[in-house]
Amino acid sequence: MILHITDRATYRPGExxxxxxxxxxGFVHCSDPGTVHxxxxxxxxxxxxxxxxxxxPAKLDVPLRWEPGSPPIPGGPWFPHVYGPIPAAAVVAAHDFPPGPDGFTLPPSLQQG
Known part of the structure; x- marks a missing residue:
């Protein structure tokens, strides 16, 4: 799975x-569970x-490329970039994503046990 950060006002389920x-x-920024923070x-x-x-990612109908961050961080991680709109069928879940006292962490439902 890859992850995309959005806000409640922008996200329209089914679209x-x-x-x-x-x-x-030219692309939609995404992350993986280890880099989304x-x-x-x-x-x-x-x-x-x-x-x-x-x-x-298997439900995308547009290209997905792993590339340096934008802007790039020398020696930094690569991120998944989706080169087109993400189809509604590819969004398998939406999780609340509030910051914690030390910044953002994966929601419990995405943390591997």
Whole structure:
């Protein structure tokens, strides 16, 4: 699974998922479970209106490429970038994604035991 951060006001269940980056950079930013805290802490600190969308890459009908972050971090992790709208059928779950006292962490339902 890959993950996409969005907010409750933007997300429309049953509709394709887009983001402003699709227009400006040509892709929708995503993360994997081990890296999602990095963009969350950097870009969304203190936000309490977020959702973490769980996306099944096998259900994408547009290209998925693993690439350096945008902007790149020398020696940093690579991230999944979805080159088109994420089809509604590829979104298998939406999880509340509030920050904790030390930043963002995976919701309990996504943590491996």
């Amino acid at each position: 394709p998922v887009t983001a402003p980056s699709l227009e400006t950079e 990095l963009p969350a802490d950097r870009l969304y600190a203190g936000r309490t209106d977020l959702l973490l969308l769980e996306v099944d």
